[in-house]
Amino acid sequence: MGKGPTSPGGRPEEDVRISDTGRVEAFSDAVFAIVITLLALDLRPPAHRPGELLSALVHQWPAYLAFAVSFVYVGVIWLNHHSLLRRVRKMDVGLRWINLGILLGAVIVPFPTATLAEALAEGGGHDERVAVVLYALAAAIMGGPWWGVFTYLRRHPHLLEPTVTTSYLRAQRIRPLTGVVLYAVCGSSAWFITPWLGLVCVIVVILYHGLTSEGLHEGPLGRLLASARR
Numbered sequence: 001m002g003k004g005p006t007s008p009g010g011r012p013e014e015d016v017r018i019s020d021t022g023r024v025e026a027f028s029d030a031v032f033a034i035v036i037t038l039l040a041l042d043l044r045p046p047a048h049r050p051g052e053l054l055s056a057l058v059h060q061w062p063a064y065l066a067f068a069v070s071f072v073y074v075g076v077i078w079l080n081h082h083s084l085l086r087r088v089r090k091m092d093v094g095l096r097w098i099n100l101g102i103l104l105g106a107v108i109v110p111f112p113t114a115t116l117a118e119a120l121a122e123g124g125g126h127d128e129r130v131a132v133v134l135y136a137l138a139a140a141i142m143g144g145p146w147w148g149v150f151t152y153l154r155r156h157p158h159l160l161e162p163t164v165t166t167s168y169l170r171a172q173r174i175r176p177l178t179g180v181v182l183y184a185v186c187g188s189s190a191w192f193i194t195p196w197l198g199l200v201c202v203i204v205v206i207l208y209h210g211l212t213s214e215g216l217h218e219g220p221l222g223r224l225l226a227s228a229r230r
Helices: 013-017 022-041 053-059 061-087 093-107 110-122 125-141 143-155 166-192 195-211 220-229
Strands: none
Touching: 022 061, 022 093, 022 110, 061 093, 061 110, 061 195, 093 143, 110 125, 125 143, 125 166, 125 195, 143 166, 166 195
């Protein structure tokens, strides 16, 4: 039986399309660093009259809040991405495309961040609702590529480290779907109840994804729940 088509160098075509994770990891880390830098660029010295710098700085609290939330959010995305690539042994074309989808979800974060900061600074109830819903929507969209990456890896186990179990992949597929549902709840809370409830909900969901970055059972949250059962 033949081994399938080969490249001009004599290697099987499938082997040519597979590479290690080094370039993808380096490129992704650079993107995350740029996104966080863009977030910081929105923190500017406020315009003020002499003697009113302190009050002008305090008046900018919405920008600080939006920056802090998004800094943690991008950091959590990076933690999850780092945890993922520690379990991936090789990359193929499909996995590289899905990784670009994850990075797309990260690079749009500065837009809802700036929108949120501006809406909170203006203090308009309707605009605040729209801004929090936009932020929740951007976060929910991120669930698509994350669900896709674990679904893809489940179908292509040869790309994974040998120690990765099917139970881990099954549990990890649940997390992004849970995130989409929770962010939808956050957006609905912001729109129908109060934007502040929606924003607090968004922060809680971000922390949930941070605590479970190593997995539902492997991370700090899993250890905490295991301790509670004893």
